[in-house]
Amino acid sequence: MLPAFAGLARLASMGALATQTVDTTKRLEALRSLMSSSEHNVTAMVIPSEDQHMSEYIAACDERRAYISGFNGSAGTVIVTLKDAFLFTDGRYFLQAEKQLDSNWTLMKSGLPDVPTWQEFLSKNLEKHSRIGIDPTLITAADAESLETSLKAKESHLVSLTDNLVDFIWEDRPPRPANKVFPLDVKYSGESHQDKLKRLREELNKKPYKAMVVNMLDEVAWLFNLRGSDIDFNPVFFAYAVVTHDNSLLFVNTSQVDDVVRTHLGDPVQIKPYDEFFPYLRGLGGEVDLSDELQVLVGDKCNLAIVEAIGRERITILRSPIADFKAIKNETEIEGFRQCHIRDGAALTRYFAWLEEQLNSGTQLNESQAADKLEEFRSELDLFRGLSFTTISSTGPNGAVIHYSPDPADCSIIQKEQIYLCDSGAQFLDGTTDVTRTWHFGNPTDEEKRAFTRVLQGHIAIDTAIFPNGTTGYIIDSWARRPLWEDGLDYRHGTGHGVGHFLNVHEGPQGIGVRIAYNSTALKSGMTVSNEPGYYADGRFGIRIENIVIVRDAQTPNNFGNKGYLKFEHVTLSPIHKKLIDASLLTAAERSWLDAYHAEVLDKVSPLLKNDTRALAWLERECSPL
């Protein structure tokens, strides 16, 4: 799955499909009345949007943005003043926003020349002395600080609103999900939460810090070996945690926690009501003695509300040590990744074999119906716990829309004579999958075959990479692009993102791509990352080939510089469509790679297909040597 894309099923289920429009007049009136009340007294309000941010943030921002504006795309920033209302969104959503916004709204097309960023807009276009209201749980302290700096030019200020004003006016707002939390057995996690807490405390001792406050939902889930289902596709639950040298506190809606969880956590972890988190922080801040430098550690995605509760001068903001721990999978997690990918490969095989048969027999099938069938096959697998993101099931031109997902009520019929791109994944107790395959069930053109082969060559270049410790995903990204560049082709997304272990399918801090941030994190043994080069011909077709790979130590004949060298182990097991390959472009080594990969797929997946002769026959055919 491509970076920056998750969790909107809930939003869609709230009723605002891409083609519907909401009249926002009354909602805006109510909001402005609250804004100008003496209690709040703000002249503008912002609901910002950030990619790959705090999980809670994404869900909460998206919902409120959709409620107040009517636009329900997955990215966009809302600015409401006492007179006007603006939505900032990027090229992926221009069409959708134009459809969904009513006349109260002005669409700001981010990325076009002369269109300011929303931060520039706040600091340049708003009147002097503006008071800009913001929910401090929905912006990182770092972003708020840099925004506050740029607001100085007009002597404007950010105003933290203790309560979110949209929530006040939203009468029938669906309650925050509060689903059951459950423990993840150490046979899946590979490390007890006691041991994880011990490692974290060793980190606290280094400076030393007084405590660490954890606000990223996947970090809380990882740390305590707990999972939930409060956010679609991401098996996390709403919670905060604080770890001191003597205590571990988990702030969670206590209705979500039963005796199984309490027994799992044991005495060393205190469960506290979710609502007591901020009052507790204010007390913790009060305990920090500024003279002894024992500050409170927070991760760099810490929200502004936490910083304000403890006090900025009592806090050290660093890259989260938990994110770094979590990024490196232990041997149990790695084995889980291997095993769940074998099972996932079986479901994919059954699906693609079924789909081919349907299309060959002339069945009319739309993209969403097909995706449902894939989910059905997956749901029969052991340890299955849901999808890891909305399936991208796309025919022809839809495959070129990078963040496409089919609208069940209005999507295309899959065409046999067009390329079909399917990007999908699942959550299992033992790991998370994310795989893209591209098929042609009819007769591909030479152009399609050449482009597919270039993408495949880029994919193989990453799969077979060997590089010294210290190398980042920024450095090797161009290996995936080289075969495409040779033909004057390219793709406008990253090559790979980190993947959680039965956690968010997008996980930092590592990644392979052109974003300079990826140059700050060296790839390390045990990290998981996707390998997904692609090519997109606007209005015609899309190609992507995606496997999940794990960084492992490489046994090289030499070890220059004593750095140790690394390689990738792929865990995704699904054939790569030979019909789309122009074999004349492949080197002998690339050809051998493909045949060996297919032999491995057949060897590992076929034992799970004893009851599906159609799938087994299909797999044998697709895995035969090129």
Next chain:
Amino acid sequence: MLPAFAGLARLASMGALATQTVDTTKRLEALRSLMSSSEHNVTAMVIPSEDQHMSEYIAACDERRAYISGFNGSAGTVIVTLKDAFLFTDGRYFLQAEKQLDSNWTLMKSGLPDVPTWQEFLSKNLEKHSRIGIDPTLITAADAESLETSLKAKESHLVSLTDNLVDFIWEDRPPRPANKVFPLDVKYSGESHQDKLKRLREELNKKPYKAMVVNMLDEVAWLFNLRGSDIDFNPVFFAYAVVTHDNSLLFVNTSQVDDVVRTHLGDPVQIKPYDEFFPYLRGLGGEVDLSDELQVLVGDKCNLAIVEAIGRERITILRSPIADFKAIKNETEIEGFRQCHIRDGAALTRYFAWLEEQLNSGTQLNESQAADKLEEFRSELDLFRGLSFTTISSTGPNGAVIHYSPDPADCSIIQKEQIYLCDSGAQFLDGTTDVTRTWHFGNPTDEEKRAFTRVLQGHIAIDTAIFPNGTTGYIIDSWARRPLWEDGLDYRHGTGHGVGHFLNVHEGPQGIGVRIAYNSTALKSGMTVSNEPGYYADGRFGIRIENIVIVRDAQTPNNFGNKGYLKFEHVTLSPIHKKLIDASLLTAAERSWLDAYHAEVLDKVSPLLKNDTRALAWLERECSPL
């Protein structure tokens, strides 16, 4: 030639060879007496070292450092306090510095754990309220600013010394060279200086700026189509220039300039005595009206003295537009590069054929004698104007010393059974060459062949690169390393540096390498860059294969994103040693590349070898298909 290495022949010729020691007691006494005089009143003095800095700077710092410390390596920073004396240098020079420094000196081994940088040392280890003397012509304004900031912690200050104190005590200091300046005909430069000045003025009009001050010697030479010989290997001359909207002023020792130069420059350029430069700047600064924002533009390597003369608030420091102009060669310069590389290839052929014969016949030949023979062959070539750097002629273990150059008085005999690495280049009126070839005149080991082949594969990966506009040398550097990494090998230098046109063999701002600075300059059509991956087995052998390549527009079948795609054209023409190739490692495409390259070398170089049957026979043999 590898980055950060030039122009020390003059230093060597001053008498202090790597094995000699100088007693610095009296020199230090004299210096300290000046330091503590009421006129200067400084408690410490620094002579900093920087790689790839202002040309004048390098020569001047190196000489003064050598005089005061006895150490004559090409990199090192000297700090003298009233009691102590420190030399900071890096791993390349630890042995040499230990030999050359007397007991007055403490060697600070830069790069080792717990050894501070010289900047850290000044701001942390010196006493509070230190006054640190520095010659402001020998540090960039940017470096001085950041140093001044870090000195604040101890309330210390930099003190600009109008005269360099080392010069005061150095009685028999060789005078600054003042060799004849000469015009470079437009048939070689491809663009008149009038047109270059016009382009620069268009740049000045953009903001607009009042004037640009030029202090980089190669920028002055390029701008006026003049050349000189004041610095070994670099055909430049000591000068400063100022370009305003109406005037062009060239500050140069007038004894270096004759009527030919005056006629070439014509009326629009005023020649002024070198010593009038700083007084002129003070007047120019006085003319700047702070209210109208017409500031003076200087390049980012502008020295502190210029900034102090004009006034910091009257100056804009930017990446030099002249450096950016100069980096992109015009079609005349490109054709000159092609032509001089053909001639250079003939001299190389004659040399390698001669060397092989000498070694086969058992002649005892040391590295320096061999280098002299190569220079002799080169000096017979049309338009030859000297070497472009000291020839690296190295046998066996010396080849693994990356910045080795043979000491004529004390160097190794070339061994037939060891790898011979030769990195050399020349200056011609029509271009500059820089080429490395690695040979084995006996029987190479499997290890040597495998390593050589990996280096060759890296070289081919760069040579055949195709990439979109906007791509930097930082991004493609890993393409050269990939084949080495596969074997757990690597090299600790960049892959390529920019190359001047009959100018400095190292020229910025572009380059291919792991230095993040290379990520700030996209490779553009017309840029020249070296392609020189290598491998070094400490104490045993070194391998490097270096060609100069020119960035050119590529004709790709597609043009995704309308960016335009680029490729490299190699201009260096010298066979790559087939005996050192393990052909089983090569792909079919790599094999074809090699055969095609050799056919091209033979085709272009052989017509120049009609009078040297030995060389012609050798070339035919070395250029036969693999």
